[in-house]
Amino acid sequence: MAIQETKIVGDSFQVGVRFQRYWDTSMANAFFCGELGAGLFFISYLFNFVSGMVAGMLITGIFKTYFHMTHMGVPMKSWRAILRPDRSWISRGLMAIVFYLVFGIAHCLNLTFHLDTAWGLGSTVGYIVQLLAAFAALVVMTYQGFAMSHSKAISLWNTILMPISSLTYSLTGGAVLTMLLVNLSPEKAANWEFLTGGILLLLLIDALVLVSLLYSANKRSEGGRVSTLLLLTGIYRQAFLYLVVGAGLILPALLLWLLPGNFAAALLAAVAILAGYYGYRVLVFKAGVYEPMTSFR
Amino acid sequence: MARYGMVFDLKRCIGCNACVIGCKQENSLPDGMFFTRTLSEEYGVYPAVNRVYIPTLCNHCEDAPCEKACPSGATYTRDDGIVMVDADKCIGCSSCAIACPYDQRSQIDKDLLSHGLFGTDELTPFEEDGYKRFVPGTFTKCDFCSERVDAGLDPACVVTCPTDARIFGDLDDPGSKASTLIRERNGKPPMPELKTRPKVYYID
Numbered sequence: 001m002a003i004q005e006t007k008i009v010g011d012s013f014q015v016g017v018r019f020q021r022y023w024d025t026s027m028a029n030a031f032f033c034g035e036l037g038a039g040l041f042f043i044s045y046l047f048n049f050v051s052g053m054v055a056g057m058l059i060t061g062i063f064k065t066y067f068h069m070t071h072m073g074v075p076m077k078s079w080r081a082i083l084r085p086d087r088s089w090i091s092r093g094l095m096a097i098v099f100y101l102v103f104g105i106a107h108c109l110n111l112t113f114h115l116d117t118a119w120g121l122g123s124t125v126g127y128i129v130q131l132l133a134a135f136a137a138l139v140v141m142t143y144q145g146f147a148m149s150h151s152k153a154i155s156l157w158n159t160i161l162m163p164i165s166s167l168t169y170s171l172t173g174g175a176v177l178t179m180l181l182v183n184l185s186p187e188k189a190a191n192w193e194f195l196t197g198g199i200l201l202l203l204l205i206d207a208l209v210l211v212s213l214l215y216s217a218n219k220r221s222e223g224g225r226v227s228t229l230l231l232l233t234g235i236y237r238q239a240f241l242y243l244v245v246g247a248g249l250i251l252p253a254l255l256l257w258l259l260p261g262n263f264a265a266a267l268l269a270a271v272a273i274l275a276g277y278y279g280y281r282v283l284v285f286k287a288g289v290y291e292p293m294t295s296f297r
Numbered sequence: 298m299a300r301y302g303m304v305f306d307l308k309r310c311i312g313c314n315a316c317v318i319g320c321k322q323e324n325s326l327p328d329g330m331f332f333t334r335t336l337s338e339e340y341g342v343y344p345a346v347n348r349v350y351i352p353t354l355c356n357h358c359e360d361a362p363c364e365k366a367c368p369s370g371a372t373y374t375r376d377d378g379i380v381m382v383d384a385d386k387c388i389g390c391s392s393c394a395i396a397c398p399y400d401q402r403s404q405i406d407k408d409l410l411s412h413g414l415f416g417t418d419e420l421t422p423f424e425e426d427g428y429k430r431f432v433p434g435t436f437t438k439c440d441f442c443s444e445r446v447d448a449g450l451d452p453a454c455v456v457t458c459p460t461d462a463r464i465f466g467d468l469d470d471p472g473s474k475a476s477t478l479i480r481e482r483n484g485k486p487p488m489p490e491l492k493t494r495p496k497v498y499y500i501d
Contacts, residue, residue, distance in 0.1 A: 011329075013314075015338035015351060018400055022391040073389015073404060073434025080369035080388050088368035090392050152362065152491050153398040290400045294338065294351065296485040296499055 008226065008289070017226045020154055020288040023071075028282040030067035031144045034060050034097070035166055036277070038140035039174025041104060044181075045134050050108050051185050052178050057104045060097065060140065089147040096143055100136035107133040141170040154288040155224035161213045165280075168209050172202040173277050176252075176270040183263060196256050196266070203253045203273075210244070210280075223291040230287045240283055248276010299467040300378040301441055302496035303455070304475045304484055305352045309462035312337055312350035319457030320354075323442055325427020327409040328416070332401075332439035333454050352463065354454070355380065355401040355439040356487060356495030363438075366396035371435075378468075378496055379441050387435035394436060398491050407433035441465070468496060 009016030037060030044052025069075045085091040107130045110116055116126035145166030148157040179195040214231065217224035231240040252269035259265035312335050320326065320333045333354040341347050357380045364372045364380060371386035372393055382393075394402035410428045413420045420428070431437065442452035450456070455463045466475030475498075478484060484498030 013334050013336050015336045020395065020400075022394040022402075022404070027391075071390070073391070073436070074387065074432070077369070077386075077388045078390075080371075080386060081390060082368070083370055084368050087365050088392070089366065090368035090390060094368075150366075151395050152493075153396060153400070291398065291488070293353065293399055293487045295488050295490060297349075297501070 007292070015292050015294050017223055017292055018290045020285070020290060023285050023288075025282060025285075026067050026071040028278075028285050030064050030071065031166075032278050032281045033063035033067060034144060035141055035170035035281075036173040036177070036274070037061070037064065038100065038137045039170035039172070040177045040181075041100070041174070042134060042137045042141065043171065043174040043178040045107075045130070045137065047178070047182070048111060049178060049182060049185070049187055050111050051187060052181050053104060053108050055177070055181060056137075056174070057101055057108075061101050064097070089143075089150055093140075093143050093147060096136055096139045100133065100140050103129055103133035103136055138167075142167045148284075153290055154227075155221045155291060156213075156217045156227035156284065156288050159213065159216055159220070161209060161216060165206070165209045165213060168202060168205045169277050169280065172199060172206055173274060175199045175202060176266075176273045179266060180270050183266075192261065196260060199269075199273075200253060200256055203249055207245075207249050210249075221291055223289045226289050227287040230289075231283060236283050236287055239279055243279035244276050244283060246276075247272045248279060252276075298376050300469040300496070301446065301465065302357065302378070302468040302475055302498065303354070303441070303452075304464040304466075304478045304498045304500060306462045306464065306478070307349055307351065307499055307501045309460040310335065310350040310352055311460055311462075312348075313459065315457045315459055316352060316454035316463060319453040320439070323445070323453035325424065325430065327405075327424075327428065327431075328412060328414050330403045330405075330409065332403075332437075351499070352454075353399065353401070353487075354497065355441075356399055356493070356497040357441065359494035359496065360492065362396040362398065362493055363393035363402065366392040368392060375443070377446075379443050379446070380438075381440050381443065382435070382437055384430075384432040384435045384437070387432070389434040389436060391436065398488055398493065399495075402436050402438050404436050405431045405433055 007016035009018060037056045041053050041056030044056060069078060072078050081090050082094050083091060085095055110126045110129060116123055142163040145163030149159055149162040151157050175195055175198055214228045218228040230236050252272045255265045255269040314335050316333055317331060317335060324332060333352060336351045336353055337348055338351060339346060339348045357378060361374065361380050364374060368390060369386050369388050371383045374380050410431060410433060412418060413424055445452060451465045455465045464475050464478060466473035468476055470476055478500055479498045482500040484500045486495040486498055
């Protein structure tokens with residue numbers, strides 16, 4: 001079935017598939033910054049790379065917050081978003097970010113100033129703090145995908161593959177930023193070859209998750225099929241194939257594989273990965289559609 | 298306590314959109330915003346082609362995904378089953394709109410309220426008065442004309458319908474017209490597979 005044969009009805013009074021138009025680019029920016037920052041924190045955490053962890057928290061804390069605020073219809077009342085952790089994904093997500101930042105800052109301070117021994121708390125407290133920080137970062141990395149997958153309204157998102165893609169893209173973005181920052185930092189906390197190998201593996205996993213996501217959406221429902229067609233043959237074809245697949249997955253894999261240890265190639269690969277990752281975040285929002293509501297007939 | 302719901306008789310609906318106009322007038326809805334729509338669908342192959350009109354509005358689900366998704370407690374369900382939005386509590390995060398499988402939420406754009414129905418950037422006295430109920434940036438939706446219901450009246454779309462295709466009533470009262478139609482003509486809710494338990498039914 002070609003995209004022309006599907007019934008995308010826009011805002012007209014017809015039965016058919018409608019674009020979701022509520023989560024826009026500002027929301028995609030917020031998701032991108034949240035996942036990238038948490039990914040950078042997590043990968044840097046694995047190498048005790050304090051500069052990377054701080055950069056990760058800054059990306060999440062400043063940019064994610066800013067873009068969420070620009071998305072809010074009534075930003076001055078946004079504090080109310082924390083009121084329903086028992087029911088709302090947004091409330092719980094906000095709490096996860098607060099935990100991640102609080103324990104992340106505590107862990108970085110402890111690594112730098114050895115506060116646990118200085119205050120006579122013992123290494124167990126420091127260990128618990130760092131585990132909580134890492135766990136909260138993992139939650140932030142996957143959480144937005146879970147929030148999207150919870151929406152039964154949009155088939156492209158309503159799958160367990162959505163949090164998995166959030167996690168893998170987040171790890172990839174975090175790893176590539178860690179690789180660059182390690183090279184620029186005097187800390188030299190991580191092994192370049194090890195990170196390069198890890199990024200190549202993550203790119204392969206990203207590609208597999210992406211293919212699975214489209215395949216499952218295409219099989220699931222009419223809306224999922226339309227979303228897949230929009231990305232592969234429709235209005236988002238060029239952006240998806242050239243930016244998300246070409247620049248985001250194939251180009252960096254070739255650069256890192258064929259030119260190992262070359263900083264310029266790694267820098268170009270990092271830019272390409274982040275561009276592809278950002279493109280993925282935007283296009284997943286744009287290609288999300290509501291199902292036609294006539295299944296009862 | 299009643300549990301209000303609505304039945305759409307697809308055999309009676311003629312797609313005149315009088316309900317849409319009645320709703321817009323009752324709720325002072327700005328240009329481009331609708332709480333109810335009458336969708337049309339053509340089916341069959343020439344020469345056996347037909348068209349059906351399918352009215353839609355908020356389904357006031359028993360297990361409302363929009364209410365679950367709302368982080369601020371702005372969306373709530375009244376004792377009589379009507380799902381409401383408290384504009385003073387709404388933060389405009391749009392999670393309700395993403396959660397609603399029926400795409401029945403609308404955001405009140407500040408520009409929408411200033412342009413006016415005639416696109417002249419001037420508001421008529423009717424608009425000036427009616428738009429006072431809206432808080433820019435928040436989300437809104439059909440509330441079964443709760444003020445009319447509280448006064449013992451049917452929603453505006455129901456009384457406007459010239460063919461009685463919309464039937465409003467207490468779904469817990471087995472003797473109500475709505476309950477009788479659902480029972481006798483096998484009323485079906487929209488997208489039942491999602492298990493949101495809508496209080497709106499279609500009979501064909």
